[in-house]
Amino acid sequence: MTANLAIDLDRSSPVPLYFQVAEQIAEAIRRGDLAPGSRLDNEILLADKLGLSRPTIRQAIQYLVDKGLLVRKRGVGTQVVHGQVKRSVELTSLYDDLRRAGQEPATQVLTLEPRPVDEHIAPILGLEPGAEILYVERLRFAAGEPLAVLHNWLPLGLAPLGAAALEDRGLYELLRGAGVRMRVANQRIGARAASQAEARLLHERRGAPLLTMVRTTYDDQGRAVEHGSHIYRASHYSLEVTLIER
Amino acid sequence: MTANLAIDLDRSSPVPLYFQVAEQIAEAIRRGDLAPGSRLDNEILLADKLGLSRPTIRQAIQYLVDKGLLVRKRGVGTQVVHGQVKRSVELTSLYDDLRRAGQEPATQVLTLEPRPVDEHIAPILGLEPGAEILYVERLRFAAGEPLAVLHNWLPLGLAPLGAAALEDRGLYELLRGAGVRMRVANQRIGARAASQAEARLLHERRGAPLLTMVRTTYDDQGRAVEHGSHIYRASHYSLEVTLIER
DNA sequence: GAGGTCAGAATGTCCTGACAATCTGACGGC
DNA sequence: GCCGTCAGATTGTCAGGACATTCTGACCTC
Numbered sequence: 001m002t003a004n005l006a007i008d009l010d011r012s013s014p015v016p017l018y019f020q021v022a023e024q025i026a027e028a029i030r031r032g033d034l035a036p037g038s039r040l041d042n043e044i045l046l047a048d049k050l051g052l053s054r055p056t057i058r059q060a061i062q063y064l065v066d067k068g069l070l071v072r073k074r075g076v077g078t079q080v081v082h083g084q085v086k087r088s089v090e091l092t093s094l095y096d097d098l099r100r101a102g103q104e105p106a107t108q109v110l111t112l113e114p115r116p117v118d119e120h121i122a123p124i125l126g127l128e129p130g131a132e133i134l135y136v137e138r139l140r141f142a143a144g145e146p147l148a149v150l151h152n153w154l155p156l157g158l159a160p161l162g163a164a165a166l167e168d169r170g171l172y173e174l175l176r177g178a179g180v181r182m183r184v185a186n187q188r189i190g191a192r193a194a195s196q197a198e199a200r201l202l203h204e205r206r207g208a209p210l211l212t213m214v215r216t217t218y219d220d221q222g223r224a225v226e227h228g229s230h231i232y233r234a235s236h237y238s239l240e241v242t243l244i245e246r
Numbered sequence: 247m248t249a250n251l252a253i254d255l256d257r258s259s260p261v262p263l264y265f266q267v268a269e270q271i272a273e274a275i276r277r278g279d280l281a282p283g284s285r286l287d288n289e290i291l292l293a294d295k296l297g298l299s300r301p302t303i304r305q306a307i308q309y310l311v312d313k314g315l316l317v318r319k320r321g322v323g324t325q326v327v328h329g330q331v332k333r334s335v336e337l338t339s340l341y342d343d344l345r346r347a348g349q350e351p352a353t354q355v356l357t358l359e360p361r362p363v364d365e366h367i368a369p370i371l372g373l374e375p376g377a378e379i380l381y382v383e384r385l386r387f388a389a390g391e392p393l394a395v396l397h398n399w400l401p402l403g404l405a406p407l408g409a410a411a412l413e414d415r416g417l418y419e420l421l422r423g424a425g426v427r428m429r430v431a432n433q434r435i436g437a438r439a440a441s442q443a444e445a446r447l448l449h450e451r452r453g454a455p456l457l458t459m460v461r462t463t464y465d466d467q468g469r470a471v472e473h474g475s476h477i478y479r480a481s482h483y484s485l486e487v488t489l490i491e492r
Numbered sequence: 493g494a495g496g497t498c499a500g501a502a503t504g505t506c507c508t509g510a511c512a513a514t515c516t517g518a519c520g521g522c
Numbered sequence: 523g524c525c526g527t528c529a530g531a532t533t534g535t536c537a538g539g540a541c542a543t544t545c546t547g548a549c550c551t552c
C-alpha cells in the first residue's frame with residue numbers, strides 16, 4: 001500500500017528518533033510520495049521495518065496526527081488527510097508568517113517605552129497594579145504597503161528589546177532568541193470599523209473593516225510573557241487556523 | 247507542594263485510566279484546588295500514589311498540556327498555567343458555543359437543497375465537478391437578535407438533514423449524531439464590509455464590519471465532510487482560539 | 493437475498509524497566 | 523564576592539510485551 005518510503009535514522013544524532021521519523025513522513029507527504037487518502041503501513045510493521053519499537057512509531061504518528069497531517073482509526077489504520085493543511089497550529093508572529101510567504105515585511109516602531117501598567121492589563125499579565133512594563137507600538141508593512149498596527153505589553157527585563165532590533169526582526173523571534181519559550185496563547189479575533197487615526201496609518205478610509213486580534217502568550221513556566229492588541233487591514237490580510245480534535 | 251488532590255480511579259470503567267486522571271486534575275484546576283502557577287507532584291510520585299505506571303500518568307499530563315492547562319519543563323516539573331484558558335481548541339459549531347454561553351440560539355433555514363457542486367468547491371471536498379451536493383443556508387439568532395449567516399456544502403448521504411432538525415440543533419451536533427467523527431478543520435478568518443443584502447438579514451447598516459470564516463472539516467478517515475463560508479456581525483461576536491506549541 | 497456471526501487486522505490502553513538531557517541550587521575554589 | 527562545578531531532581535526518550543477494543547469483510551444461516 002505504502003510506497004517504499006525510505007526513512008533514514010541517525011541514532012547518534014541528538015534529534016529524537018520519533019522526531020526523525022515524523023519529519024520524514026511529513027516530508028514525504030509534502031513531496032507527494034504519500035498521496036492524500038493513502039494508508040500508512042501499520043504500526044507494528046513500520047516499527048519492524050525501521051528497527052524501532054512500537055511506542056516510538058506511535059509517538060511519531062501521534063505527532064503528525066496532532067499537526068493535522070494524519071488521521072487514525074482504530075481497527076482500520078492510519079491515513080493521510082485529504083486536502084492539505086495550510087499551516088499548522090504554530091505560535092508564530094505576523095513577521096514570521098509574512099517572511100515565509102515571501103512578502104518581505106518591514107516594521108516602523110512608533111512607541112517603545114516603559115510605562116505603568118494599565119489596571120485592566122495588570123491582571124492579565126499577573127502583575128501588581130502600578131508596576132512598570134514595556135509598551136511597544138509598531139506599524140507593520142508588507143510589500144511596501146501598511147498592513148497592521150501592533151500594540152504589545154511585556155514584562156520588563158524579559159529580553160533586551162531595542163527599536164533597531166524590532167525594526168529588523170519579529171517580536172517572537174527576538175523573544176525566542178532571548179531564551180523565552182512560548183507555549184500557550186489565547187487569542188480573541190474580531191472585527192470593527194477603522195477610526196480616523198487608524199485609517200490614516202493604514203491607508204484606508206474611515207470605517208473600513210479591520211480584523212482585530214487580542215492575544216496573551218504564556219511560557220513553559222506558565223507565566224504570561226506578552227499581551228498584544230493588534231489591528232489588520234481586512235482587505236490585505238486574513239488569519240489561518242487549524243483545529244484538531246483528539 | 248500539591249494539595250492532597252484526591253483522585254478516584256474506577257478500573258472497571260470503560261473510560262481509560264489516563265483520561266480519568268486528566269479529567270480530575272482538570273476539574274481540580276477549574277475548582278481552584280490547584281492554583282495557577284502551582285506545581286504538580288512529579289510523575290513518578292504521582293504514579294506511585296495512584297497505583298499507576300508512569301506512562302499512564304504522562305499520558306494524562308500530556309493530554310492537559312495539549313489542552314493548554316498545564317505546562318512542563320524538563321528538570322523542573324509540571325505547573326498549572328497562569329491565566330485561564332478560555333476555551334479549548336475544540337471542534338464546535340457556533341450553535342454549541344452559544345448554547346454553552348446560555349445565549350439560547352435559534353436558527354432559520356433559508357435554503358436546503360441538493361445542487362451541482364461549484365467548480366471551486368468540488369476540489370475542496372474531493373468531488374468530481376458536476377456532482378450533486380447538499381447546500382444549506384441558515385440565519386442564526388442569539389437572544390432574539392440575528393447574529394450570523396451560515397453557508398454550508400456537504401456530501402450527499404452523509405447524514406439525514408431536514409430543515410426541522412437544522413432549526414432545532416447545530417449542524418455539528420447532527421453530524422456527530424449520525425456517526426460522523428470530525429477530527430481536523432482548516433479555518434480562514436477575515437473581515438469585510440456588509441453588502442446591502444447581508445446588512446438587511448443581519449439588521450446592520452451597509453458597510454458595517456463583518457467577521458468572515460471559511461472552514462473545511464475532515465473526518466477520521468481524512469475525508470472532507472463539510473465546507474462552510476460564514477459571516478458574523480462583528481458588533482455581536484468574536485472568535486476565540488487557543489494555540490499550543492509542542 | 494438479507495441479515496447476523498465470526499475471524500482477522502489494526503489501533504488503543506497499560507505495564508515494567510532503563511538511560512539521557514536539562515534545570516536548579518548548593519558547594520567550593522579563586 | 524564571583525564564578526564554575528557537581529549532584530539531585532525531574533521530565534524526555536526508547537524498548538518490549540500484553541491484552542482490549544473496534545472496524546471490515548467474508549462466511550453462514552435462514
